[in-house]
Amino acid sequence: MDINIAPIEFSNTSLLSSIFSEVQKAFSSGSRTNIISLPLEVKSAYYSDRGQYFSTQIIADTIKLTGQISGKVLLLVEFDLFVPVFTYVFGEAQLNGKHSIVSVSRLHEELYSGKTNENLLRERTKKEVLHELGHNFGLTHCKDWDCVMHQSQGVEEIDIKGSYYCKNCSKIIDIHNHIAASETLF
Ligand SMILES: [Zn+2]
């Protein structure tokens, strides 16, 4: 199954290319990873009272553009995201669906310690990207701290959790991939 990464107003090209290779590596069996460009307009999802973008609305607007695209579509953005019940979210995904979004806005180490750390930014982004894609592949939150599907409310929890899917979660992804592959045969 194709995994399409769509950078939206995303200027950090070296981060984008390392995320591309990490996703490619993680889904090496039976999946192809692409970087695509989507003519997505996000202005209407901006809430000036909060200074943030409403991620559910962005996903809803994306759905209108991706009918012809097969596989998963993950939006990568630099602006801050929220959903009404939370002050912020690192990302959002359709469970067992096609679309997800990840923001790197709160993954920058300089926000927390004042010091830039590109390795940590890459590691955190990779974990959040794999996490949201996992939801697309039907995974819910995992209790295993070594699993990337563990829920993270803050960056410290992203840093603690593992950077890959545990055995159980990997199995569910394989099944999902297998079902999707057989569906396209008939
Ligand atoms: Zn989650």
Ligand SMILES: [Zn+2]
């Ligand atoms: Zn797991």
